[in-house]
Amino acid sequence: xxxxxxxxxxxxxxxxxxxxxxxxxxxxxxxxxxxxxxxxxxxxxxxxxxxxxxxxxxxxxxxxxxxxxxxxxxxxxxxxxxxxxxxxxxxxxxxxxxxxxxxxxxxxxxxxxxxxxxxxxxxxxxxxxxxxxxxxxxxxxxxxxxxxxxxxxxxxxxxxxxxxxxxxxxxxxxxxxxxxxxxxxxxxxxxxxxxxxxxxxxxxxxxxxxxxxxxxxxxxxxxxxxxxxxxxxxxxxxxxxxxxxxxxxxxxxxxxxxxxxxxxxxxxxxxxxxxxxxxxxxxxxxxxxxxxxxxxxxxxxxxxxxxxxxxxxxxxxxxxxxxxxxxxxxxxxxxxxxxxxxxxxxxxxxxxxxxxxxxxxxxxxxxxxxxxxxxxxxxxxxxxxxxxxxxxxxxxxxxxxxxxxxxxxxxxxxxxxxxxxxxxxxxxxxxxxxxxxxxxxxxxxxxxxxxxxxxxxxxxxxxxxxxxxxxxxxxxxxxxxxxxxxxxxxxxxxxxxxxxxxxxxxxxxxxxxxxxxxxxxxxxxxxxxxxxxxxxxxxxxxxxxxxxxxxxxxxxxxx
Numbered sequence: 300x301x302x303x304x305x306x307x308x309x310x311x312x313x314x315x316x317x318x319x320x321x322x323x324x325x326x327x328x329x330x331x332x333x334x335x336x337x338x339x340x341x342x343x344x345x346x347x348x349x350x351x352x353x354x355x356x357x358x359x360x361x362x363x364x365x366x367x368x369x370x371x372x373x374x375x376x377x378x379x380x381x382x383x384x385x386x387x388x389x390x391x392x393x394x395x396x397x398x399x400x401x402x403x404x405x406x407x408x409x410x411x412x413x414x415x416x417x418x419x420x421x422x423x424x425x426x427x428x429x430x431x432x433x434x435x436x437x438x439x440x441x442x443x444x445x446x447x448x449x450x451x452x453x454x455x456x457x458x459x460x461x462x463x464x465x466x467x468x469x470x471x472x473x474x475x476x477x478x479x480x481x482x483x484x485x486x487x488x489x490x491x492x493x494x495x496x497x498x499x500x501x502x503x504x505x506x507x508x509x510x511x512x513x514x515x516x517x518x519x520x521x522x523x524x525x526x527x528x529x530x531x532x533x534x535x536x537x538x539x540x541x542x543x544x545x546x547x548x549x550x551x552x553x554x555x556x557x558x559x560x561x562x563x564x565x566x567x568x569x570x571x572x573x574x575x576x577x578x579x580x581x582x583x584x585x586x587x588x589x590x591x592x593x594x595x596x597x598x599x600x601x602x603x604x605x606x607x608x609x610x611x612x613x614x615x616x617x618x619x620x621x622x623x624x625x626x627x628x629x630x631x632x633x634x635x636x637x638x639x640x641x642x643x644x645x646x647x648x649x650x651x652x653x654x655x656x657x658x659x660x661x662x663x664x665x666x667x668x669x670x671x672x673x674x675x676x677x678x679x680x681x682x683x684x685x686x687x688x689x690x691x692x693x694x695x696x697x698x699x700x701x702x703x704x705x706x707x708x709x710x711x712x713x714x715x716x717x718x719x720x721x722x723x724x725x726x727x728x729x730x731x732x733x734x735x736x737x738x739x740x741x742x743x744x745x746x747x748x749x750x751x752x753x754x755x756x757x758x759x760x761x762x763x764x765x766x767x768x769x770x771x772x773x774x775x776x777x778x779x780x781x782x783x784x785x786x787x788x789x790x791x792x793x794x795x796x797x798x799x800x801x802x803x804x805x806x807x808x809x810x811x812x813x814x815x816x817x818x819x820x821x822x823x824x825x826x827x828x829x830x831x832x833x834x835x836x837x838x839x840x841x842x843x844x845x846x847x848x849x850x851x852x853x854x855x856x857x858x
Contacts, residue, residue, distance in 0.1 A: 334681035340699025347557035381464035386471025397595035411617030413844030417529025422621035465617035471516030478512035526692035528804035628834035655738035663746035689744035693805035704728035749791035
């Protein structure tokens with residue numbers, strides 16, 4: 300007699316191994332409030348910008364706002380074109396061609412990522428300015444005086460765009476290189492058999508298929524262009540970032556600074572929207588996973604020399620020349636301060652970077668594991684909200700940080716004076732805590748991206764096995780997933796650490812009184828035209844920036 304279906308189902312259920320109960324939400328419910336706290340400065344900027352416009356804002360609108368818009372638009376255009384050209388061409392040459400020096404250039408093309416744009420600008424200003432060695436040698440050789448010959452003006456908008464493009468093109472290079480490696484080799488070889496040259500394949504086939512990668516890399520470069528302060532300020536190019544700094548410190552109007560910051564946030568939102576629209580829903584992918592590896596074409600003669608020059612030019616202009624200039628200046632002049640007075644700048648930079656990196660990795664790990672354990676809408680929304688800060692310039696985040704903290708400090712001070720006759724001063728807005736919080740808002744997305752990437756490689760079945768063996772959700776994370784993800788956590792720490800060392804606008808606005816970092820030291824000396832003395836601090840920032848670049852090149856070698 301055949302058992303009833305219900306009996307068979309009950310027997311199978313009894314024989315099945317016990318499954319771990321789904322973890323309760325518990326602590327992960329804190330993910331959305333914490334993400335909202337990180338995004339609070341952006342909301343504070345919008346709220347502060349809603350106040351009625353004052354005389355300072357009307358003055359800015361009638362005098363400098365059109366210049367800011369025009370300069371920003373032209374800077375966008377020039378940086379976008381230069382980064383796209385340098386990144387895409389160099390990525391194609393090292394991927395599809397074989398020539399002498401290709402292996403070294405494949406890695407060296409990432410080196411400009413370690414060079415802050417303002418440091419690069421300071422080095423080129425010392426080299427190419429009127430009193431610099433290049434023009435001095437030109438006058439001594441030709442016998443001409445200044446004004447009797449033509450020489451390109453480095454302190455100009457095109458000069459600032461060139462400085463930014465030389466250190467930002469690796470964004471496009473990395474994404475394009477990955478896109479070229481994943482393209483269908485069959486399509487490229489079929490194009491070659493139809494009589495197309497390697498250059499024609501690049502322009503007609505490889506470049507259109509890599510368009511999403513190019514646009515994504517350009518978007519990253521342009522957002523960094525918006526966030527730049529040191530380069531455009533030193534080159535006397537008025538942009539929104541310099542306008543925010545002038546309105547806050549020069550004119551003393553935080554309302555006008557907030558309104559400029561809101562305009563800048565609108566430009567960032569427009570840039571992100573254009574990047575999404577430009578994709579148009581198009582997708583480019585191979586039709587099979589069995590494509591052979593792309594075989595580079597051997598170049599000889601003038602073609603090999605041309606490919607080497609095209610790839611070596613961005614490396615030389617973006618890293619070797621400015622780094623060599625800084626090294627020579629440090630050995631010849633260097634910072635005039637004694638080590639006992641100079642070391643506090645390095646100590647402050649390292650302490651701030653360490654605190655910001657530790658806070659960012661801790662919060663990023665909390666949000667990433669909350670979304671991994673409980674992939675519901677609130678946890679996913681928390682991750683998206685927490686990542687908004689990276690798309691916003693540091694000057695905007697600085698304004699958004701100081702406005703609410705300053706209101707709280709003033710309210711508390713007024714209440715304490717009225718009730719007890721005691722002044723509390725600036726408890727939050729005048730301390731290191733505010734600066735670390737601004738860094739956290741700015742760079743949390745960097746840590747979150749690295750942590751999520753590392754967690755994506757840890758199989759969920761390992762956590763499930765730990766749960767079946769009796770481990771709690773937190774215990775499974777602590778004893779199983781955390782050790783496996785320690786490499787991505789260290790990478791996230793390193794990335795945030797270096798980005799914090801290089802950050803200038805947020806540091807200038809939020810830092811406590813008489814609390815300087817290496818970036819502030821470099822900016823202060825450069826503002827006084829003491830570029831040779833700024834070389835020591837600038838070179839220390841560059842050397843620190845090499846750490847994640849070397850880690851990235853090692854990962855590329857493994858891949």
